[in-house]
Amino acid sequence: MTTSQLDKMRLELRRGVLVLAVLASLKQRHYGYSLRKQLQDRGIDIDEGTLYPLVRRLAEQGLLDSEWQQAEGRERRYYLLSEQGKELLAQLTDEWLQLNSALGPLLTQDQSGETE
Amino acid sequence: MELVERYVAAVQRELPEDKRQEIGRELNANIMDQLDALKEQQGQLSEDDVAAVLKQMGRPRVVAYQFIPPKALVAAEDMPLLKHTLYMVLGVLFVLQVIGATTHWMGSSDGNLIRFLLQLTFGFLDEACFAFTAIVLSFAAVNSSGQRVGRCAGKDWSPKQLPKADLGWQHISLTDVFTDLATYLFLLIVIWHPLWMNPEQITDRSVTFTTDALLMLQWFSPVIVFSVLLSLWQLQQRIWNRGLLLSSIVVNAAFVVFLVVLAFSGPLLQAGPVELKSLFTVLQLEKGFTYGLLITACFPGYEVVRDLWRFNKLN
Numbered sequence: 315m316t317t318s319q320l321d322k323m324r325l326e327l328r329r330g331v332l333v334l335a336v337l338a339s340l341k342q343r344h345y346g347y348s349l350r351k352q353l354q355d356r357g358i359d360i361d362e363g364t365l366y367p368l369v370r371r372l373a374e375q376g377l378l379d380s381e382w383q384q385a386e387g388r389e390r391r392y393y394l395l396s397e398q399g400k401e402l403l404a405q406l407t408d409e410w411l412q413l414n415s416a417l418g419p420l421l422t423q424d425q426s427g428e429t430e
Numbered sequence: 431m432e433l434v435e436r437y438v439a440a441v442q443r444e445l446p447e448d449k450r451q452e453i454g455r456e457l458n459a460n461i462m463d464q465l466d467a468l469k470e471q472q473g474q475l476s477e478d479d480v481a482a483v484l485k486q487m488g489r490p491r492v493v494a495y496q497f498i499p500p501k502a503l504v505a506a507e508d509m510p511l512l513k514h515t516l517y518m519v520l521g522v523l524f525v526l527q528v529i530g531a532t533t534h535w536m537g538s539s540d541g542n543l544i545r546f547l548l549q550l551t552f553g554f555l556d557e558a559c560f561a562f563t564a565i566v567l568s569f570a571a572v573n574s575s576g577q578r579v580g581r582c583a584g585k586d587w588s589p590k591q592l593p594k595a596d597l598g599w600q601h602i603s604l605t606d607v608f609t610d611l612a613t614y615l616f617l618l619i620v621i622w623h624p625l626w627m628n629p630e631q632i633t634d635r636s637v638t639f640t641t642d643a644l645l646m647l648q649w650f651s652p653v654i655v656f657s658v659l660l661s662l663w664q665l666q667q668r669i670w671n672r673g674l675l676l677s678s679i680v681v682n683a684a685f686v687v688f689l690v691v692l693a694f695s696g697p698l699l700q701a702g703p704v705e706l707k708s709l710f711t712v713l714q715l716e717k718g719f720t721y722g723l724l725i726t727a728c729f730p731g732y733e734v735v736r737d738l739w740r741f742n743k744l745n
Contacts, residue, residue: 345459345463346456346459346460346463347460347463347464347467348463351467362460362464362487363487363488363492363493363496364496366456366457366460366496366497367496367497370453370456370497382455386466388459388462389455389459390459390463391455391456391459
């Protein structure tokens, strides 16, 4: 597999998971940069060109509440999971856990080379 | 921080007007946070440091597209329908162009074949460009309102109607149908030229069909009309079935017999009132025409054999 193929696959794999990570992070209030820092600290590196538009899209879908606030002499837009966002996050978390528990054995089985 | 302002303004220029202010405001806040974090690490920032951060964020246009991704002119969901519509409309335009070009060619005094082909090609290209633009823009207009052209349910279908997997030939190609239609209409226009050409135009010609040849061609016209109907039936069905194959065998067999009989019923051509200005004499043209008819007969002959084999496969 070439590097570009790997990058493309990785991007596809991460796309859906990033939504979940952002929604989960925004159980606490964050502004753009602090959200990115928090995700980075948890090992999820996401560039600003992906994160900021994603957050805006989620807010436009009503999954996040947002408000502008003055802080440290500058304005910032803070985001927090909305009620609708909380419901969706709960459903997506169940889905993720189910997928993960099904996928885990599959991936382990591949690694050990077993067929059954 | 003038660089940041310039950068944000450049991004805003690429955004729809109603989104510019809000996205610009948010982008500015995010960049300032990033610069603050860098200042904490490095101390005072130079203009080059700021430029490096902005460069790393990407070109203003790319950043704008990340916020508001550009929409495709036609939705991917509608692409198959768009392609089908283009095929159908361009096919019909080709047939109409053949009619127009043939009529013009028959009416012109010199009957120049190259001029006929050029008129056919450029006339078709001209109309095809217009049709292509009009169709794509219509799809784009419907899509821009958030609707999909191909969302209607269409006629009911059943998996049982699908052709067998190992019979790939069962699908009728649109190109074949429109080529056949254009050929049949061309023949009808040539055969019935005395009906629509005025006497002066006919007397302008240097070579014409003999009366017997023309009579034979006219008697064969019902078969050509039936072929046109058969093509329209194929267009509606799009899958070869026994009825279509049987009709096709009958029509092609009729073409073979007729072409061979016509080839041996000479003379087919005669000198017209105007002197022939050609490299060939009428006799040579007659011979060429006869061989042409026999060679042409091979094509429907091949289709008869092919369709008999297919008919057998469908049993």
